[in-house]
Amino acid sequence: MACAACTGSAENEVISIRMRIAEEEITFRRCARCEVNVWEAGEGRISLEEVLDLARVSR
Ligand SMILES: [Zn+2]
Incomplete structure (x- = not known):
């Protein structure tokens, strides 16, 4: 899995x-x-806000 923003792709990165x-x-x-x-x-x-919306719905 590679980073979407930089060239980092190593497992420890x-x-x-x-x-x-x-x-x-x-x-x-x-x-x-x-x-x-x-x-x-x-x-x-997805954005963090969308994640929070999902978490809110699941409650
Ligand atoms: Zn990166």
């Missing part, structure tokens, strides 16, 4: 965490090189 929020499979990726945080759902990249 890009941390990837998968989780399930509501009925969505969400992947959180954080790049240690450029410190970019990315949230991804099935359809692609």
Whole structure:
């Protein structure tokens, strides 16, 4: 998995965490090189606000 913002792609550079929020499979990726945080759902990249909306719905 490569970083979306820089050229970082090594395993120790890009941390990837998968989780399930509501009925969505969400992947959180954080790049240690450029410190970019990315949230991804099935359809692609989503914003943190969308993640929070999903979390709100699931409650
Ligand atoms: Zn990066």
